[in-house]
Amino acid sequence: MLLVVTYSRPARTSLRNVRRNHAEQVVRSFGRATLFEPTELGAFLALRLREKHPEAVQLLRATPFNEFRAVPERVREAASAYEARDARSTPYAKFAAGTDHPGPGEMADAEL
Amino acid sequence: MRVRLEGVVEDGPAVDLRGRDIDVGPDAVARAVAGDPGGGGIAVDCPEPGPLHERAAVVRPGMALRPRTALAAAARTRGVGPDGDPDGDPGPTVDPGRVDLGEAKERAAEAAESVERRREAVARLQGRVRALREREGEDGDAVAAAEADLRDAVARLSEAETERAAAGERLERLRERRRAALDVRERRLAAVDRAENRTRERRRALVAAVREEFAAAVRTLGGPDEPFEADPVVAALACWQVAEADAPVVVAVDRLGDARAAHERLGVPVIRV
Numbered sequence: 078m079l080l081v082v083t084y085s086r087p088a089r090t091s092l093r094n095v096r097r098n099h100a101e102q103v104v105r106s107f108g109r110a111t112l113f114e115p116t117e118l119g120a121f122l123a124l125r126l127r128e129k130h131p132e133a134v135q136l137l138r139a140t141p142f143n144e145f146r147a148v149p150e151r152v153r154e155a156a157s158a159y160e161a162r163d164a165r166s167t168p169y170a171k172f173a174a175g176t177d178h179p180g181p182g183e184m185a186d187a188e189l
Numbered sequence: 190m191r192v193r194l195e196g197v198v199e200d201g202p203a204v205d206l207r208g209r210d211i212d213v214g215p216d217a218v219a220r221a222v223a224g225d226p227g228g229g230g231i232a233v234d235c236p237e238p239g240p241l242h243e244r245a246a247v248v249r250p251g252m253a254l255r256p257r258t259a260l261a262a263a264a265r266t267r268g269v270g271p272d273g274d275p276d277g278d279p280g281p282t283v284d285p286g287r288v289d290l291g292e293a294k295e296r297a298a299e300a301a302e303s304v305e306r307r308r309e310a311v312a313r314l315q316g317r318v319r320a321l322r323e324r325e326g327e328d329g330d331a332v333a334a335a336e337a338d339l340r341d342a343v344a345r346l347s348e349a350e351t352e353r354a355a356a357g358e359r360l361e362r363l364r365e366r367r368r369a370a371l372d373v374r375e376r377r378l379a380a381v382d383r384a385e386n387r388t389r390e391r392r393r394a395l396v397a398a399v400r401e402e403f404a405a406a407v408r409t410l411g412g413p414d415e416p417f418e419a420d421p422v423v424a425a426l427a428c429w430q431v432a433e434a435d436a437p438v439v440v441a442v443d444r445l446g447d448a449r450a451a452h453e454r455l456g457v458p459v460i461r462v
Contacts, residue, residue, distance in 0.1 A: 086376060131289070
């Protein structure tokens with residue numbers, strides 16, 4: 078999918094107009110950002126917006142997220158275990174210390 | 190105020206320009222009030238026009254008016270409502286410029302394609318060399334020539350890979366610069382939105398401060414109970430009744446009678462046309 082993010086009021090207005098006229102290409106709308114369908118028409122709309130407001134439109138590609146493919150098991154397990162913790166106030170770094178769970182720094186350095 | 194027109198001078202807070210053999214329209218009079226050459230030979234000596242003049246300098250049939258905006262301006266002439274003008278953080282004022290990724294992206298895509306093509310060429314030549322070597326009694330020259338082609342192809346592939354890496358790095362650097370520029374734009378946009386919200390809130394407070402007075406004025410002018418649904422002429426006159434002004438309003442409707450009556454009713458200087 079194509080994520081269009083706007084950074085000025087005129088660009089935001091243009092995005093709203095496109096959104097209104099091509100509702101069928103819109104997957105999800107946020108205030109000044111819209112996720113368009115991964116079709117040629119979606120791309121056309123996104124590129125047109127960037128042609129109109131080159132300095133204030135950002136295009137990103139977004140794909141559905143499959144954590145079973147993209148994320149190592151230890152990270153998924155750490156997330157479940159941390160959410161199931163007993164003491165709500167324990168920060169993650171402390172929670173992970175002395176366990177097999179990866180520390181925040183370690184995860185920050187590891188690309189998906 | 191003092192109005193000069195065709196050698197005639199009129200003083201006082203209520204000047205009637207009707208019934209004279211002259212051709213000067215309401216807009217010309219309003220321009221003269223604002224201190225510009227009005228045209229038609231009219232000049233008006235008066236204090237600076239205030240905020241309500243920007244909205245309703247002339248009251249005439251068929252006029253357009255945004256009643257809430259006008260009423261907020263009327264309230265401002267009296268200094269009611271919130272104090273000061275806290276503008277808050279205006280956000281970054283320097284334009285972050287534009288970072289164009291187009292060419293870099295194209296080059297990165299081309300470099301990747303070129304690597305792909307050359308990798309295929311290497312694979313093809315590897316196959317060919319293997320096949321020639323395996324064939325019994327093959328001429329040694331043919332094998333050597335194929336091996337030389339393969340060496341060339343490998344060299345070209347390595348060149349392309351270097352180019353692809355460079356193009357990728359360049360694109361990444363530009364992307365980071367662009368991200369930084371967009372951060373600046375984001376902060377600017379947030380500041381603009383905040384300023385607009387403040388303006389809206391300020392206007393709401395101003396309107397609230399004089400709403401009752403405005404509603405009463407609308408009713409005495411024969412307007413509806415819901416004052417913001419009043420006809421623009423009625424709403425404009427009611428705004429002037431709420432406002433304080435030292436510069437005159439140009440009245441081109443009959444509703445209030447002559448200049449003196451209009452001045453007494455509105456409590457501001459009036460030029461009747």
